[in-house]
Amino acid sequence: MTSSGSVAPEVPFDPSQPPVIEGFSPSRNLLRDESVRDKFGRKIRENPVVPLGCLATAGALSYGLYCFHRGNSQRSQMMMRTRxxxxxxxxxxxxxxxxxxxxxSPRPH
Structure with a gap:
């Protein structure tokens, strides 16, 4: 059975090649030329508030655990709520x- 509204041209399937999707072209150069350090720096530049939130979370957790260890349960509870x-x-x-x-991000037309 053949369908009248074929999406892709009749090309034999080649598993060694990535699939061709109309309107989608991945940027392979950006993915392969970027090191872990470069990607981390780019992500921080794109959204600098997330690392600040992570540091605040880790700081509140650490200080809360320290207060719990020292026996200051009231301060420990406050820091867990802050976390x-x-x-x-x-x-x-x-x-x-x-x-x-x-x-x-640009949207395809």
Missing amino acids: ILAQGFTVMAILGGLVVSAVK
């Missing part, structure tokens, strides 16, 4: 970054 707020801030920063990058 939850910092985690929420970080998640919102990640989601905000995704929205901004989705709005900035």
Whole structure:
């Protein structure tokens, strides 16, 4: 059975080649020429609020554990609540970054 509305031309399948998707062209040079350090720096430049949220979360957790170890349970509880707020801030920063990058990315016509 053949369909009348064929999406791709009749080309034999070649598993050694990536699939051809109309309107999509991956930028292979950017992915292969970028080291881990370069990618990390680029991600920080794209959304600098996320690393700040991660540092705030780690700091609140560390200080809360330190206070718990020292026996200051009231301060430890306060820092655990602060950690939850910092985690929420970080998640919102990640989601905000995704929205901004989705709005900035060019859309195919």
